[in-house]
Amino acid sequence: MKIIAIGRNYVDHAKEMNSPVPAEPVFFMKPESAIIINNKPFFYPDFSQDIHYEVEIVLKINRVGKNISPEFAHRYYEEIGIGLDLTARDIQKRCKEKGLPWEKAKAFDGSAPLGDFVNKNEFEDLNNIIFSLKKNNKVVQEGCTKDMIFSFDQLISYVSKYVTLKMGDLIFTGTPAGVGSVQIGDMLKAYISDNMLLKCAIK
Numbered sequence: 001m002k003i004i005a006i007g008r009n010y011v012d013h014a015k016e017m018n019s020p021v022p023a024e025p026v027f028f029m030k031p032e033s034a035i036i037i038n039n040k041p042f043f044y045p046d047f048s049q050d051i052h053y054e055v056e057i058v059l060k061i062n063r064v065g066k067n068i069s070p071e072f073a074h075r076y077y078e079e080i081g082i083g084l085d086l087t088a089r090d091i092q093k094r095c096k097e098k099g100l101p102w103e104k105a106k107a108f109d110g111s112a113p114l115g116d117f118v119n120k121n122e123f124e125d126l127n128n129i130i131f132s133l134k135k136n137n138k139v140v141q142e143g144c145t146k147d148m149i150f151s152f153d154q155l156i157s158y159v160s161k162y163v164t165l166k167m168g169d170l171i172f173t174g175t176p177a178g179v180g181s182v183q184i185g186d187m188l189k190a191y192i193s194d195n196m197l198l199k200c201a202i203k
Contacts (some may be wrong), residue, residue, distance in 0.1 A: 001028035001032055001166075001168040001170070001172045002029060002030075002031075002032070002037070002163075002166075002169050002170075003031070003032070003034060003112055003169075003172065004027050004028075004029060004030070004159055004163065004169065004170070004171045005030055005056075005075065005085055005106065005112075005172040006025055006026065006027050006056075006103065006150070006155055006173050007022075007026040007027065007028060007171060007174065008022050008026055008149075008174065009022075009025070009026075009148050009149050009150055009173060009174025009175075010143065010147055010148060010149065010174055010175065010176045010177065011147070011149060012147075012171070012176060012177035015030075018079075022149065023125060024150075024158065024203055025150050025154070025155055025158045025159070027158075027159055028103065028107075029107065030085075030106060030107045030111060030112050030115075031107055033107060033109045033110075034108065034109060034110065034111045034112035034113050034118075034120045034151065035108055035112050035113075036112065036113040036114065036127075036200065037047075037112050037113075037114050037165070038064070038091060038143065039198065039199045040200075041201040041202065041203045042086065042105050042110050042113060042201070042202055042203070043091060043110065043198055043203050044106060044182075044183075044184050044202060045088070045109075045110075047088070047091070047108075048089075048090055048091055048105075048181070049086035049090055049119065049146075050088065050089045050090040050181055051086055051087065051088055051089070051181065051182050051202075052086070052088060052089045052179050052180060052181055052182070053084055053133060053135070053140070053141075053179060053180065053181075053188055054084065054085040054086070054087060054141075054175035055082065055083075055084055055131065055133035055143070055175055055176075055190050055191075056078060056083055056084070056085055056172040056173055056174060056175050056181050057075045057081075057082060057084070057129060057131055057133070057140050057143075057173045057188045058080070058081040058082060058083045058109065058114065058115075058117075058170055058171065058172050058173065059077045059079075059080060059152060059155075059169055059170070059171040059173060060077055060078070060079045060080075060081065060082035060117055060168070060169075060175065061076055061077055061156075061166065061167060061169040061171065062076060062077055062078050062079070062126040062167055063075070063076055063165075063167055064164065065142045065156075065160050065164070065165045065167065066160055066165070066169065067160055067161055068156055068157050068160040068165070069157060070153045070154055070157040070171055071153075072155035073156035073157050074152075074153055075154070076147060076156055076165060076196070077152070077156070078119060078120055079117035079118065079119060080117065080118055080119075080120050080123065080126075080129070080192070081086075081114065081115050081116060081117035081118065081192075081197060082115045082191070082192055082197045082198050083112055083113060083114045083115060083170070083172055083190070083191045083198065084112065084113040084133075084188065084190065084198070084200065085111070085175060086110070086111040086112070086133065086182075087104070087105055087106055087111070088105040088108065088120060088127065089105070089178065089181070090103070091104055091105040092105035092106070094125025095133055099143075100144055102153075111157070112170075112172070113188075113198060113200040114170070114198070115190055115197035115199075116197040118192065118195075118199070124154070126127050127145055127146050127151065128145060128146050129144065129145040129146060129193075130142070130143070130144050130192070130193055131143050131144075131145075131190070131191060131192045131193075132190070132191045133178075133188060133189070133191070134141065134188070134189045134190075134191070135182070135186055135187070135188055136187055137174075137179075137189075140178055140180055141175070141176055141177070141179070142192070143175070143176030144176075145173075147176065148174060149174075150174075151195055152173065155171060155173060156171065161173065164197065167175065183202065184203060185200060185202065185203075186201075186202040186203055187199070187200075187201050187202070188200045188201075
């Protein structure tokens with residue numbers, strides 16, 4: 001099982017990060033050890049002083065696929081969930097300044113808290129899914145899949161050109177604007193519509 005995370009898939013987030021809006025999807029990988037499930041806490045690592053939250057809609061791949069055409073991409077997932085792409089922003093900044101890869105800022109253990117999944121048939125319109133994140137019961141991020149630069153099907157098709165998708169793989173589809181830092185003692189809660197599907201304490 002692998003985690004494929006999409007970067008800069010919402011225009012407002014690209015702008016807040018002072019990054020160009022991509023002409024094609026940008027993706028990176030996280031290892032399985034990044035996952036936190038069952039609402040278990042995230043323990044703040046000692047190698048960073050600036051961990052940021054990024055809430056994202058997550059697709060769970062349900063079959064093997066390579067070079068998938070966009071018109072068939074909808075067949076490769078049945079469940080939609082929500083997760084957090086936790087980022088060591090200070091490490092990422094230093095890596096970018098040196099032109100180095102920044103997996104250690106994105107792919108560290110525990111950097112992908114994962115919530116519950118919902119059958120995609122429960123959504124009237126997959127291109128109009130509203131999701132949000134609360135920090136200490138205050139809304140800090142709100143997004144809607146209609147604002148994605150690249151749709152679910154476009155992402156699946158693009159990624160599968162380079163990486164064979166397998167059952168159980170996860171695609172984190174990008175975060176909207178509003179990312180920010182977390183501190184020990186914070187509580188993060190992620191929602192699709194009004195349904196809380198993820199809770200993660202920072203310890």
